[in-house]
Amino acid sequence: MNLITLASRNVFRHRHRTVVTTLAMAFACAMMIVFAALMDGFAIGSEHNVVSMNTGDIQIHLPGYRNEPDIYSLIDNADQLVEQFREEEFYASKRLFAFGLMASDRGSSGVQLRGVDLVYEPMVTEIDQHIMTGDWLNTLDQHGVVIGKKLSKLLDVSLGDELIFVGQTADGYMANDSFKVKGILKSVSPTIDNAGVFMSNIMLSELIALPKGAHELVLMRVDRTGDLTLKTAELKTSLGSGLEVMNWQQLMPIINRFLETAHIQTVIMMIFTYIAVAAVVLNAMLMSVFERVREFGIMKAIGVKPKQLVLLIYTEIFIQTLLAGFLAVFAGSSLSWYFQENGLDMSSLAEEISFAGIAFDPVWYAALTINSILIPVLFLFVIAAIAVIYPAAKVAIIKPIDAIHHQ
């Protein structure tokens, strides 16, 4: 009789215990698959929110602009640079910013005007698709603006309502104009939600009398699989010290750190969950071993070697873990797939979720990846293998004579 047949028969000798142990292992593993998929989804969603909603892969400013956003800190050769970047491996767009006061019939608030290139901005971000109500900007409607979600509430405006902007032009005069609310964004980041007003950069350059240049250049790699850090360093070298080149990881260090450690959080969660699983496995295997001590004694007496018994014990737990793994992959993947398609609606807990300056969709989507399935299953095998070290060692070291006369 081969080892696997013998181990299988031993596993199913006590069906109830095997079923309970296997289900406990499968349940924990399935939950870990779902948790890992949700964490992966959170990580992917976070990066998406950061990169695709605002920062792009890389941003270029004049040194110091990010700390003190001075209207005069312009990249003069912005047009030439974006053309150059587009010829390399980037989508590139330029932005202008201005600050001032926006008023409606029912309120007023300080705002940040964000002048974006209506042709190229959709290539570097997906902000144009992040509209809650209304439409994104278009060239035919120069006085149409898209505003942040909270700002619309602060100003108490809806689609089509008029807004009056008052600010300062680059040449020291008063800048003022009226606009119409064309669209209201979903939650993006606290800054944009509370104060963001998007308009075409042509409109904004006229409004603040800055006919040339840009405050910010946004780049998105055409092929996003390469090393971003390396690409950033190459750009830095080629542009010299006159411009500040930073990738999204440098621009949003807290989010980056969080995403870098997300898998560690998953592993920590897995360790704690699997400790409970290990206790169940250890208990079941100890019961299984102790009730068979006499049988192991007989086997040793007829010539079975300790290492063969250890192999038998490990084959038994391997079979159970394999069964649990199959069940877990099926259940965990199904549930994760459901959350990937439909999301986990957290809006009953919080209407808006933001972290480190980035707003998150209250519907949390999972991302079912190979890693989110494989890592929990591999961990299950490792934990099961660790849990049976003691019972297997017990079987290996017991003397046949003691085992045969075990009561």
Place this chain on the structure above:
Amino acid sequence: MNKIVELRGLDKHYQQGELQVKAVDNVSLTIEKRDFAALCGPSGSGKTSILNLIGGLDSATSGKVLLEGIDLSALSNGELAEVRKNRVGFVFQSYNLIPVMTAYENAAFVLELQDIKPAMIRARVMKALADVGLAGMEERRPDQMSGGQQQRVAIARAIVTSPAIVLADEPTANVDSKTAELLLDLMEKLNREQGVTFLFSTHDQHVIDRAKRIIHILDGQVESDEQKI
């Protein structure tokens, strides 16, 4: 070589609290090929301990056990397992068989451990089971057999490897007297017809009556050693 087992000044002492128990006390004896011998004596006299030492299941405090000239005290656990697998057959009182295996599989198991070819295993196991009167019951599991049938499977497993000696520890202790007689008939036949060497430990008078050689053990020592004619 006719000496299968040779014990030389064998001692086995156990520590029970502060008391040292001499389970085997300076025992010297030999078991010859084709012996059908019984170690007999009251409970606790040391007969099972001697059997365990001969089978390499336990180690002696002092003295030597030579099995076919091999000094068991010089062997490692792994080497002892090899000796048990290849040269010794065991029949225990009860709980003898592996419950998840059929009669055939139980008997075949030890041959599989010896890496014998499947065709050869089949031939030898079928013959062994036929020899013990279990032809046609190969696929039965232990829980589908009587105590006597289970002991027959154990005997088949013990003889299927053609060991130097079969050590049987109280083989009739857990069966009724009729079954005990049948088991003794069987072992006697195997000894007579196939030359299998048997050494029993027993205090069952039926076994003692049937044995050809009776070794009386008392307080761990050989009190007498009688060969019946």
